[in-house]
Structures are given as C-alpha cells and as structure tokens.
Amino acid sequence: MLKTISSASFWQPVLAAAAGVAFGVLLEKSRRRRTTASSSSDVVRSGIDVVVDKEQLEELVASCLRSAGTPPEKAKLVARVLVAADCRGIPSHGVNRAEMYCGELKAGLIDPTAEPTISSDSKAVANVDGNNGLGAVVSQYAMQLCIQKAKTNGIGLVVCHNSNHFGIAGFWSELALREGLIGFAFTNTSPFLVPTRACSRAGGTNPIACYCPGDGDSFQLDMATTTVPVGKVEVCHRKGQQMPHGWGVDTGGASTTKPKDVLMGGGLTPLGGLEETAGYKGYGLNMMMEILCGVLSGCTKVGPAVPPWRLDRGVAVDYGHCFMCIDPQQLLPSGNFQQSLSAYLRAMRSLPSTASSVLVPGDPEKAQEASSESGVRLNRHVALGLRSLARTLGCAVPGALRDLPEDEVPLCPHV
Ligand SMILES: NC(=O)c1ccc[n+]([C@@H]2O[C@H](COP(=O)([O-])OP(=O)(O)OC[C@H]3O[C@@H](n4cnc5c(N)ncnc54)[C@H](O)[C@@H]3O)[C@@H](O)[C@H]2O)c1
Numbered sequence: 001m002l003k004t005i006s007s008a009s010f011w012q013p014v015l016a017a018a019a020g021v022a023f024g025v026l027l028e029k030s031r032r033r034r035t036t037a038s039s040s041s042d043v044v045r046s047g048i049d050v051v052v053d054k055e056q057l058e059e060l061v062a063s064c065l066r067s068a069g070t071p072p073e074k075a076k077l078v079a080r081v082l083v084a085a086d087c088r089g090i091p092s093h094g095v096n097r098a099e100m101y102c103g104e105l106k107a108g109l110i111d112p113t114a115e116p117t118i119s120s121d122s123k124a125v126a127n128v129d130g131n132n133g134l135g136a137v138v139s140q141y142a143m144q145l146c147i148q149k150a151k152t153n154g155i156g157l158v159v160c161h162n163s164n165h166f167g168i169a170g171f172w173s174e175l176a177l178r179e180g181l182i183g184f185a186f187t188n189t190s191p192f193l194v195p196t197r198a199c200s201r202a203g204g205t206n207p208i209a210c211y212c213p214g215d216g217d218s219f220q221l222d223m224a225t226t227t228v229p230v231g232k233v234e235v236c237h238r239k240g241q242q243m244p245h246g247w248g249v250d251t252g253g254a255s256t257t258k259p260k261d262v263l264m265g266g267g268l269t270p271l272g273g274l275e276e277t278a279g280y281k282g283y284g285l286n287m288m289m290e291i292l293c294g295v296l297s298g299c300t301k302v303g304p305a306v307p308p309w310r311l312d313r314g315v316a317v318d319y320g321h322c323f324m325c326i327d328p329q330q331l332l333p334s335g336n337f338q339q340s341l342s343a344y345l346r347a348m349r350s351l352p353s354t355a356s357s358v359l360v361p362g363d364p365e366k367a368q369e370a371s372s373e374s375g376v377r378l379n380r381h382v383a384l385g386l387r388s389l390a391r392t393l394g395c396a397v398p399g400a401l402r403d404l405p406e407d408e409v410p411l412c413p414h415v
Pocket of ligand 1: 038039090092095161165166167168169170187188189206207208209215220221222223224225227228229230232272358360361362363364365
C-alpha cells in the first residue's frame with residue numbers, strides 16, 4: 001500500500017535542515033557580532049559625555065538635597081550613593097535621580113529628617129521602620145545592623161518597611177563586602193513590571209545584589225529582575241534615543257523601542273523577556289523580592305498596590321528592603337572561602353571566549369569605577385538636567401556644567 005506523505009511530514013526534515021543551516025549562520029553571525037558586545041548599560045552610557053570632578057559632583061547633589069530640606073549629613077550620604085552609581089557606569093541610578101528625590105522632598109512625600117527605628121529585634125533578625133525617611137538613610141542603618149548580627153551569629157537578616165528609593169542595591173552589599181561578609185541587598189519598588197501573561201504593570205523592577213569577598217577579588221552581582229530597570233528607559237528618553245526591542249512593551253502589550261511608550265503606561269518585561277524565552281523565571285524572582293521586602297517586612301502595600309513613583313501620588317511609597325549578611329569565616333574557619341572564590345572567578349574569566357574576554361559579575365562596573373578616578377562621566381543630557389535642577393534650587397554649579405551651552409533644553413526623564 002502506498003503510504004501517503006502529508007505535506008507537513010515531507011517539509012519537516014527539509015525545514016529542519018534549512019533551520020539548522022540558518023541557525024548555524026545566525027550563531028556565526030551572532031558570534032561575530034559579539035566581538036563588539038554591548039550590554040544594556042553600554043546602550044545607556046553612549047553619547048556625549050561631560051566629565052565632572054567627583055567631589056564637586058557630590059557637593060552639587062548634596063546642595064540640591066539640602067535646598068530641598070535635607071539635613072547636611074543625610075544629604076551627603078544620598079549624594080554619595082547617587083554619584084557612586086555614575087562612577088560604576090550605572091547612569092540610570094546616578095545623579096539622574098536627584099531631580100526626582102528633590103521633587104519628592106519638595107512635595108513633602110518623604111520626611112528628610114526621619115531616623116529609622118527598630119520595630120522588632122531578635123538574635124539574627126530585625127525589622128526596621130524607615131518612618132518614611134530617605135531610602136539611603138534607612139538602608140545604611142539596616143545594613144550596619146545586619147553586619148553586626150552576622151559578625152555575632154554568622155548570619156543576619158534585616159528587613160525594612162516604610163522606606164523610599166535606596167539607589168543601587170550594590171552600594172549596600174558593598175558595605176558588607178568591606179567587612180569580609182557576603183552581602184545581599186534587595187528592594188521592592190513601584191509597579192513597572194508587566195508580569196508574564198498580564199497586560200498591565202503589577203510589580204517593581206525589584207533588584208537583587210549579592211556581593212561575595214574573594215582574595216583581592218570579588219563577585220558583585222547587582223541587577224534588576226526586569227530586563228532593564230526603568231532608569232535605563234528614562235536615560236534613553238532624556239537622550240532622545242530609541243531602546244532595543246525586548247526591554248519593554250506599550251499599553252497594548254506589544255514590544256516597543258520608544259521609551260515614551262514604556263513610561264506612558266506600558267511597562268517592562270521580566271528578566272528573560274516573553275513566556276517563550278522563559279520570562280516567567282524573572283517574574284518569579286521578581287515576586288520573591290516582593291515577598292522578602294514587602295510582605296516579610298509588613299509593608300502596607302505590596303506588588304500592584306505599591307503607589308506609583310510619581311510626584312502626584314500624594315502618599316508615601318512605603319517601600320520595603322531586605323538585607324542579609326553571611327560570615328563565611330564562621331562556616332569555613334580555615335579562611336578557605338576567599339581563596340576558593342578567587343580561584344573560581346579566575347577559572348570563569350579564563351574560559352575561551354567569543355568576545356574580548358569572559359567576565360564575571362561586577363567586572364564591568366569595577367573597570368568603570370577605576371576610570372572614574374579622574375572624573376565622573378555624565379551624559380550631556382543628564383548634566384543639562386542637573387544644571388537646570390541646581391539653578392532652580394539656587395545652588396552653585398561647578399565649571400564643567402556651567403560651560404555647557406545655554407541654548408539646549410534638558411529633556412525631562414518623565415513624560
Ligand atoms: N533601587 C531601585 O529601585 C532599583 C531598581 C532596579 C535596578 N536598580 C539598580 O540598577 C542597576 C542596574 O541594573 P541592571 O539590571 O540594568 O544591571 P546590568 O544589566 O547593567 O548588570 C547586571 C549584572 O550583570 C553583570 N554583567 C554585565 N555584563 C556582564 C558580562 N558580560 N558578564 C558577566 N556579568 C556581566 C554586571 O556586573 C551586574 O552585576 C543595579 O545597580 C540595580 O541595583 C535599582
């Protein structure tokens with residue numbers, strides 16, 4: 001009997017072979033492309049830079065915060081956190097944020113004088129009430145408490161509620177790293193994530209930082225659980241630049257390259273992107289952060305209920321954070337952790353590579369930090385925005401920003 005071959009089964013091997021060839025070509029092309037690899041941070045960093053002295057920049061940001069009602073010591077700390085992000089090549093969370101922080105302070109949405117207090121405390125864990133103070137002030141207090149607990153008990157976990165935006169998560173993990181501890185820092189934020197299968201925003205960009213001390217080396221993972229943090233979209237918007245596909249979606253849930261679409265009601269994809277590319281794993285990590293930061297600390301609003309990070313919100317955002325420190329010395333008293341970690345990092349970096357070299361988390365930021373010694377690079381549009389903020393608040397502007405042309409109007413990061 002003649003066996004009829006369905007057109008589907010006839011075409012299957014042909015298509016598979018063609019797909020194999022196409023895949024091989026694509027792989028080869030992507031390999032070739034990857035020799036000039038660029039990360040989402042490279043996309044945001046591109047453009048004309050203005051170099052500003054680090055101390056002058058910190059003083060400028062601190063003076064803006066003081067003008068908006070922040071006591072000097074607290075202003076200095078917040079300025080250090082923001083400038084540290086620019087030094088590490090993370091302009092999405094650097095002085096770019098000064099405008100929003102000052103706006104929140106001026107609108108009375110944050111209490112700039114508030115001191116955090118402990119609402120529950122036991123041997124290894126504590127819950128801190130941020131009293132709606134500055135996120136950096138709450139985080140410094142909580143991480144220092146967490147470090148003490150880890151040094152005494154081997155491990156410490158401190159959650160915070162009623163706080164505000166804390167900047168780059170890695171800044172807080174680094175405090176633990178300097179003490180020879182493994183440091184984790186997490187926060188929840190206002191909704192920007194469009195969860196897998198959802199069609200509206202329902203979670204923050206909820207970053208994860210984990211820093212581990214090596215022997216003269218370190219592992220420094222610091223990342224949003226969305227494909228990119230919203231700050232990267234804002235910087236693209238400031239620069240009048242399109243975003244790569246995959247970062248975000250418009251109000252209809254379609255992939256977009258226009259920052260405005262994401263900022264005006266669309267949202268960000270979870271880390272991993274669409275369901276087909278396993279974006280549900282990023283979504284799961286994102287929820288994990290919300291649980292550790294918001295639910296565990298007793299925040300009044302979590303997930304989709306967290307107020308938007310906008311000046312017209314009229315209420316406190318009530319962000320939660322979670323800090324965890326582990327003392328490796330108490331698990332490996334021989335002091336082997338640091339050496340083993342360094343050997344592991346060296347092994348990863350020496351893998352055969354398709355680009356210039358294999359990196360481990362933290363390497364790109366460490367390189368940027370080293371190059372910031374001679375001055376902090378700001379994108380021209382971010383610099384123009386900062387100059388405009390300083391002038392509005394009556395603060396003295398350093399030379400590098402004074403020299404920028406007067407006829408350029410800075411784009412507002414928010415639409
Ligand atoms: N406070 C907030 O509300 C908030 C929210 C979201 C994100 N953030 C901050 O935004 C910052 C940027 O986040 P992101 O997700 O855009 O980070 P990213 O994508 O730029 O980098 C994520 C991690 O990947 C590492 N990395 C980059 N290239 C690498 C390579 N080739 N090989 C190995 N590792 C590599 C980096 O060192 C980093 O640890 C972080 O500092 C984060 O804490 C803050």
